[in-house]
Amino acid sequence: MYQEVILDHYKHPHGRGLRDGDAEVHHVNPTCGDEITLRVKYDGATVADVSYEGQGCSISQASASVLNDLLVGKELAEAQKIQATFLELMQSKGQIEPDDAMEEVLEDAVAFAGVSKYPARVKCALLSWMAWKDATAQALGDGAERKTA
């Protein structure tokens, strides 16, 4: 499961650190103690920034870094599509072999396909993504869905 890409993001996280934002959330995975504090900044419907601080395993750290790469600069609708696709992949229990279409959407994040085979680690990979969804709902109000999975 430790793809080179994942290790790279873990060792050299992108966009780490807390910067100015419209909303901040703090998410915890109680079973393993992984934590993340995440802020989103919107410029209209564009994801202007996603900044974060956290502690946890390589999977949760790398996943936050990948998220930053993928979502910053995207339109909200596009970002939500990426989030949904990542969620789908992670919940696939190793059953989805990412195809070209998925790779186009997820880029580096397809490296997490292997993680989906490990139920205990799926939550780690999703931590920052759930935090982003939640923060977005707070920043933009009820227009974006609020529910976290």
Next chain:
Amino acid sequence: MYQEVILDHYKHPHGRGLRDGDAEVHHVNPTCGDEITLRVKYDGATVADVSYEGQGCSISQASASVLNDLLVGKELAEAQKIQATFLELMQSKGQIEPDDAMEEVLEDAVAFAGVSKYPARVKCALLSWMAWKDATAQALGDGAERKTA
């Protein structure tokens, strides 16, 4: 376990029926519903009578009949010895093969040796004997032990 002797006592119980006594007890085996009402009459230290009424299985009924045979007319000390010997036999889990000495004490009651192999039935065989012990303690006061096993 159904020795001819046991069946005989069951079909033709000796001394059954309630007669005049010094003390009366009512014992129940809650797990199977066997019941006995038993009275003892003493003439000094001599067991003058043991009378009883009850309902229950052949083992509990035959055992009361055998008790009546064995104990009526005996001196208390002798009767207690018989009771103790019967108790020992019944708690032997089929490990005691009654010898001549035991047969001399227990007479017909050695037929119950086979019952001791069946834990669920030992209580049936002992019901009247425990009742007798209890009634005797009541009739004679603390001189005879009170504890029932």
Next chain:
Amino acid sequence: MTQLPGLLDTEAIRKDFPLLDRVIHDGKKIVYLDNAATSQKPRQVLDALNAYYEQSNANVHRGVHVLAEEATALYEGARDKVAAFINAPSRDEVIFTKNASESLNLVANMLGWADEPYRVDAETEIVITEMEHHSNIVPWQLLSQRTGAKLKWFGITDDGRLDLSNIDEIITEKTKIVSFTLVSNIMGTINPVDTIIRRAQEVGALVCIDASQAAPHMVLDVQALQADFVAFTGHKMVGPTGIGVLWGRQELLEDLPPFLGGGEMIETVSMSSSTYAPAPHKFEAGTPPIAQAVGLGAAVDYLTAIGMDKIAAHEHAITEYAVKRLSEVEGLRIIGPTTAEDRGATISFTLGDIHPHDVGQVLDELGIAVRVGHHCARPVCLRYGIPATTRASFYLYSTPAEVDALVEGLEHVRNFFG
């Protein structure tokens, strides 16, 4: 050999059950008619247990090593199987316990510690029936003693049915919970769930169904039943000992407080306070009966492959035959329904004046295993003024020849003590 319509291929089925080849008392092959007490286990269930222990044994949840992942998948997979078996709307509604008794105590305790609107207290009433197994009586007596709630019950008619004539007085606006058995473990009676549930819903009472004698023998569909809780036990349905099930409606399980506290049932713990995991884990404290759940999953697979409707039909045919044959035995009186209508394959009876202990013992000497006593349903014996009954209970592997053996055995008993 007697052929009845609806019988299963018992010759094939019996090959799966090693114990049915057991020989006792110098060469007598066992005739096992004590299925209401516990069932025998097929090779498939034993294989599942052995495979679990030999290849995948580990503690479940929270582990990242292969064995822990496998054990968790097997354990949670068993939950999926049980959920499908009872047609549960969600797998999260299936709680594993150690037996049906724990399941029923769990319901009683959840309601005792609940907040409104569920809370059972001195102002409220609990309803059970005179036909219950002690495991569906004592928990409610304890709850009633400890909360002051009033315990009420339905009586039984002369022919072994629930007497619902006064249902509106028994189930009232004060009733918080109605708990009753779907099938009587002593008389085999199948109870009219609909009538009771309709009245309970009218007054807003919760309904708990003891399906211990139903789950092994018929299609059990918790959605069709419309109850709030359904309890049953693994060992009676070709599963291992040490595992029971409580199904409960999700909203209730979310709202109700936990019962046993410990590992696995928490979300987060500090010395001063804890929060709880969502159901079903909230109600599963400590290392669960992992191997036993896996075994129950295999049991459910086994029963499903044969088909619960086919098993029910088989048992109905056997019951019809047994009721007919038994009523030919002189002095035999069936305690409970005397026809095969609305009854399961559990038949209690008395035989003249002969005490059930003697009946059972002599049958045993012939190799026939029946149960004697009050069958943990003493109020039924009290109701009929008898100390005990002899009970023969059949299952998917029972044959008409075994009914014949029982009837012959009873004739022998009559002669022996006659």
Next chain:
Amino acid sequence: MTQLPGLLDTEAIRKDFPLLDRVIHDGKKIVYLDNAATSQKPRQVLDALNAYYEQSNANVHRGVHVLAEEATALYEGARDKVAAFINAPSRDEVIFTKNASESLNLVANMLGWADEPYRVDAETEIVITEMEHHSNIVPWQLLSQRTGAKLKWFGITDDGRLDLSNIDEIITEKTKIVSFTLVSNIMGTINPVDTIIRRAQEVGALVCIDASQAAPHMVLDVQALQADFVAFTGHKMVGPTGIGVLWGRQELLEDLPPFLGGGEMIETVSMSSSTYAPAPHKFEAGTPPIAQAVGLGAAVDYLTAIGMDKIAAHEHAITEYAVKRLSEVEGLRIIGPTTAEDRGATISFTLGDIHPHDVGQVLDELGIAVRVGHHCARPVCLRYGIPATTRASFYLYSTPAEVDALVEGLEHVRNFFG
């Protein structure tokens, strides 16, 4: 191969445990170092389970047929074995539960519903420690919430020992019960029972010992311990899942009220009231984990044949070696006692900044099974300000070569994430 004084003949012992031959991840033989979570099972225990199900399976007690007699003798025979294993004064003091968690909840609930002088209520105090498994925390938190009793606890020192410096303020005249673990499941610490018991006896408090991590690994003598209750669990001591034990002093078990109600635990039942059987049956509602008790009996036979003192010596040698080797790993910090004195063969550690999940996962890929997380002892992690630990735990079949494999694996982990 490394030879240490006091080692058992692990080559012979390992042949008894089928799972230890398990091969994972393309040909890596498993190195099972998750024994504090659960132990593997020897062939002898699996054989006992199979023999029970294939030859003697029946419901226990009250039956007059051969199978019921056999099953009862096997089940009650297991009680005799467990009683002998812990040197209980009487077999009737041994209660079978489903796991240690149920045993601990049983104690908490007995005391909550008890009459004086045992009753825990708003005027009284409960004492535990910061080192407990959640299963010895949450039941007492629940009891405290439900009765108003105050919950107090002993803290932990920097080197993983109980801080008893303020024992006289923690255990006071108000204390009704002191419940603590004999061996920590996260740090391996062996606690000073005598000191705590002496103080508890001074103030007349009852003492409950959680021996879940002790019973598998050392001689456990309940008379020598002088506690009032001792709880442990079968699956950690080469027994099956689904079975636990509570030992309690006879007078207490006689005086204290029942917890779960149902079949088997009664003396007589009528609709309006019931009386209870004497202990241990009073506390065993419903069909017990029969096969699992039989399996635990076989486990106890297995351990006894090897000798608990020999097992303790073996584990001590392994621990000494492991502590030494682990401290050679750069960046590794042991959480808990850093020598082999007064500690068991369970060693928790952190490795630099590498998250335990990553440590565990990479070890798993090498075939090494350790546990990572808070090990159901989250207050210990909070105490040391860490989210989780990696825990390696050894048992009678563990070898120095497995310690070496772990150390090599950790070097690999360091390089991998370095």
